[in-house]
Structures are given as C-alpha cells and as structure tokens.
Amino acid sequence: MANTVLIGAQWGDEGKGKIIDILTEKSDYIVRYQGGNNAGHTVKYADKSFVLHLIPSGILRPGKKCVIGNGVVLDPEALFEEIEMLRKKGVSVKNRLVISDQTHLILPYHRLLDKLKEESKNSHKIGTTQRGIGPCYEDKMARLGIRVADLSDPKVFVARLKHVLAIKNRILTKIYNHKPLSLNEIVKKYLKYREKLLPFAANTSLILNRAIKQKKAVLFEGAQGTLLDVDHGTYPYVTSSNASAGGALTGTGVGPTQIDEVLGVIKAYTTRVGEGPFPTEFPDDLMKKIRDKGAEYGATTGRPRRCGWFDAVIGNHAVMVNGISKLAVMKLDVLDELKEIKICTGYRYGKSVLRDFPAN
Numbered sequence: 001m002a003n004t005v006l007i008g009a010q011w012g013d014e015g016k017g018k019i020i021d022i023l024t025e026k027s028d029y030i031v032r033y034q035g036g037n038n039a040g041h042t043v044k045y046a047d048k049s050f051v052l053h054l055i056p057s058g059i060l061r062p063g064k065k066c067v068i069g070n071g072v073v074l075d076p077e078a079l080f081e082e083i084e085m086l087r088k089k090g091v092s093v094k095n096r097l098v099i100s101d102q103t104h105l106i107l108p109y110h111r112l113l114d115k116l117k118e119e120s121k122n123s124h125k126i127g128t129t130q131r132g133i134g135p136c137y138e139d140k141m142a143r144l145g146i147r148v149a150d151l152s153d154p155k156v157f158v159a160r161l162k163h164v165l166a167i168k169n170r171i172l173t174k175i176y177n178h179k180p181l182s183l184n185e186i187v188k189k190y191l192k193y194r195e196k197l198l199p200f201a202a203n204t205s206l207i208l209n210r211a212i213k214q215k216k217a218v219l220f221e222g223a224q225g226t227l228l229d230v231d232h233g234t235y236p237y238v239t240s241s242n243a244s245a246g247g248a249l250t251g252t253g254v255g256p257t258q259i260d261e262v263l264g265v266i267k268a269y270t271t272r273v274g275e276g277p278f279p280t281e282f283p284d285d286l287m288k289k290i291r292d293k294g295a296e297y298g299a300t301t302g303r304p305r306r307c308g309w310f311d312a313v314i315g316n317h318a319v320m321v322n323g324i325s326k327l328a329v330m331k332l333d334v335l336d337e338l339k340e341i342k343i344c345t346g347y348r349y350g351k352s353v354l355r356d357f358p359a360n
Helices: 016-024 076-088 108-120 133-141 148-152 154-174 183-200 204-213 284-293 312-322
Strands: 004-008 029-032 041-045 048-052 065-068 097-100 218-221 261-267 270-272 306-308 326-330 347-349 352-354
Touching (some): 004 016, 004 312, 016 041, 016 218, 016 261, 029 204, 048 076, 076 183, 097 183, 097 204, 108 133, 148 154, 148 183, 154 183, 204 218, 261 312, 284 306
Parallel strands (some): 004 261, 029 065, 029 218, 261 326
Antiparallel strands (some): 041 048, 270 306, 347 352
C-alpha cells in the first residue's frame, strides 16, 4: 500500500476509525499527527468495541507499529489510562508504540485555563472539550511549551516548569482570581510519568523516514476534520491544530514528496459538535431522528452531535485544500427511510448565492 493520509472532510466524526482499521491491514506504520485526547475513534475489532483518543487504532492489529507524532499534544494521564484499557482488553502496546520526543505535554494548568477561559466567554463560547488542548498549542507557539524530551533531564524539566508556572500562576490569580498551582505537586506527578513515558520516546521523524526508504507503507491518521482546521476551517470555531492533510507533514517530519495519496472520509449527511455556523442543520424533529439512528454522540465527550443535510460547499472545499483523490462515504443507510434527501450546493447571502466556502 502507498503512503496515505486519511482525513475527515467535514467537522470530524465522519467514521474515520472504521476506514483506518480497514487500511491498517495493508499498512506497516500507523501515525497520529495532530490533536490530543479531545478526539476519539470508535473501532469494533474481534467482537470488542474500542474508543481510542491518542493511540492510533492500528494498535488493535498484531504486528503493526503505531506512532504518536510531534504534532500531537499529549496528556500523560490520558495516555496511560488508554494503555491500561487496552491491556484489560488483551491488547499490548509493548514494542509497538513510539512517541515523538518533540511532542508537547499537556500540564494541569492547561486543563484549568481551558475551563476558566471557556466559562468566561459567555455567549462567545467555542465549545472546547476543556481538556487543555488549545492552551497547550498556545504555549507551543509562544515557545513556553514543555516537551517529552524535556523530561529526559529532571533538572531541565523542573527549571523550565518553574519558569512557565510562574507566568501561569500570575494569570490564574490576577485575571481569574483562582488560587495558584503548586510547583512541587506538578513536579512529583510528572516525574512519575517520566519513568513510564520515556521508554516510548524516540525521534519518530527519523523512524518514519527510514521506514519509507525501506518501502514500508505508512498510514497517517488525522483527528477531527477539515472544517475544524485552525487555518482552513470555520474560524474561530475550530480546533487548535491543522487537521487537514498539511498537518501530516508538519506533525511528523515527513516531507510532501513522500505522500502518495490523500483519502477523505465524508458522511452522507453532516454533523458537528460544539458551537459555530452550521447552514444545513436539521429542524429539531429530524435532528432527533437522525441523531438516534446514526448514534451521533461524541466518542470522547458523549455530547450529542448537531446534524444536518449534506453540504457540498464544504465538501468541495475539503477536496481542494487537502488534495483528496478518493472519498469514502459513510452512513448512507441512516438516510434510507427518508422520502427526500436534500443537498446544499450554495449559501444564500442577501441577494447572492455563495458557491465557494467563505472566510466569514
């Protein structure tokens, strides 16, 4: 199989997990390249159901190598909960999971600030999962991030954390009137994580490029969907990373000439979780019918998904910005009982009809 990027062509929740599981059979490496534990893939394998948030779903197939790339933000607590869930269901990650040493870590202040910021926005809420994803990416871009590699030397980790926490505690106390977080408590917790995390850490860019030279097949697994991409989505109602195909390059350190194909996954209708524009949203009665029949509840949060008719405007946009060559259409059967199916081909705005995806 070729080196393939698999992405969602809507707002996420298109059913990527099923397609990834099928493609994994012919892949040697399965790589997660962006997002954090704010995303989830539900996969049924060997009569068991698995909900995976960080670890690529290729872990369910024996002999496959799984990689968490540098573009991911990693909550160690969530990672080890997932590893333990897999262990209880008979799946081992030993010698099969590798994590980039350049992956940024989610820390307690990221989760706390995520919650406090969202609560303070009132009518301007984004609909974040409040798991610290956005604040961790903010720190990455502000060069205040702490990476897996920083754990390799405890003195470096503590010094860096002390510097960053001083800044975060000023924000917590002065802006949100919240008590400061304890340096010692965070150090104690994360040095425990260090012992478990570092055996998985490696230069994954080097590993993947060597594998490609050896003609191994690499599957790049995106989280969320194109319309949640921080650059190409319905900004500001987006995630904090590049969920489109370009994120597979920056999020792994693999060059564009090494990618052979981009596959898109799209649903026969449209769903999104959280706030933001949704031109084709169903009325309440049809919303409930489709939501229940399609089991449209978030794999990560359990939140009910907003549902609507198929939107060809965003579909065309996703094909263009990702360079999609093939589409897998999911959940056609959910619409079977409807007498009429509508498709959006443009947006009415005043006296004009917009045929292309608008920026605002």
